[in-house]
Structure formats: structure tokens, C-alpha cells
Amino acid sequence: MTSGRAPARPPxxxxxxxxxxxxxxxxxxSFMWMHPPPHREDWPNPVQADSSEARCTTSLGPPVLDTLxxxxxxxxxFVERNAITYEPxxxxxxxxxxRPARAGASHFAPPNNTLNPVPDYLARGIxxxxxxxxxTAAVSxxxxxxxxxxxxxxxxxxxxxxx
Numbered sequence: 001m002t003s004g005r006a007p008a009r010p011p012x013x014x015x016x017x018x019x020x021x022x023x024x025x026x027x028x029x030s031f032m033w034m035h036p037p038p039h040r041e042d043w044p045n046p047v048q049a050d051s052s053e054a055r056c057t058t059s060l061g062p063p064v065l066d067t068l069x070x071x072x073x074x075x076x077x078f079v080e081r082n083a084i085t086y087e088p089x090x091x092x093x094x095x096x097x098x099r100p101a102r103a104g105a106s107h108f109a110p111p112n113n114t115l116n117p118v119p120d121y122l123a124r125g126i127x128x129x130x131x132x133x134x135x136t137a138a139v140s141x142x143x144x145x146x147x148x149x150x151x152x153x154x155x156x157x158x159x160x161x162x163x
Contacts, residue, residue, distance in 0.1 A: 027069045027137025029062040030144025037147070037154035044157065053158045056151035063144030070137035077130035083123035 037043075037056040 025133075026073065027066060027133050027135075028140045029065045029069070030140040030147070033057065033062045034144050034147050035151075037151045043154060047157050053155070056147070056154060058148060058151050058155065060144075060148055063141045063148060066137045066141035066144055070134050070141060073130045073134035073137060077127045077134055080123050080127035080130060083120050083127075 035055055035057045038054045
């Protein structure tokens, strides 16, 4: 006698590793392209003619890309996490037709005439990979926005606003 369940699939570690590598690679633009200003202790106070201005990034491009990457990867992680496959219950055949009741079945037993949800472990692994990528992008975006604000304050020392 055979059971109605299919044999378990082997884990797809290669696909999960590739998904994790791609999702982490898409986040982190600010880590790669943002040049932070020098530490506050190294800022000239007051700024004099011989004070040199260090190079730092004032562009919001990398943190905006990280925010966009976080949004996309977070949405994909949520969608993949909710991926569910279904298999027929004991009273339903593979075509979805109701089987006749078994002899001696309890009258008060809950009916199992529907399809039962079965978690898809590959989809959950992919969701985990997307979630790690989304987390990387979120941390990188925060890093980019903070360093952008610090760089603008640093440049304000050398280029005061005109009154």
C-alpha cells in the first residue's frame, strides 16, 4: 500500500546560496560608494585659510538605491514567505473529488474534505535569502543617509550660507 504523498525533495542548497548572494549583492550601495567625512574631532575649528577640506559624498543616490532595493527585496521576501502548496486531504482524491466515507468513521470527527496546506521549504529558504538582502540594504541606506547629513554639515564649515 502506498501513501498519497510524494517523496520529499532534496534541499536546493545551490539555488538558496545563489539567491542569498544575489540579494546581498543588490543591497549595500552606500557601503561601497559613500565616502564619510572625517571624525568630528578632526574638523577644523575655526576654519582658516590653510585648512584643507576632506572629500566626502553629498549625493543621495546610493542611499536612495538602497531604499529602493530594500523595498523590492522586502516585498519579495514577504511574498515568498507566504508561498504555500496544497495536497489533498485523506477524503479528497488528487482531482479534488470527495471520496466515500470510511466505515467506522466518527460522526463527530472534523471533516477533512479540503486541500491541506504544505509549507514549501524552498520558497521559505528563498524568502530568507531575500530577507537577508533586504536587511543589508536597510542598514546600508541608514549608513548612507547618516553619512550624507554629516558630510553636508562638514561642508557647511567651509562654505557657509550666504546671508
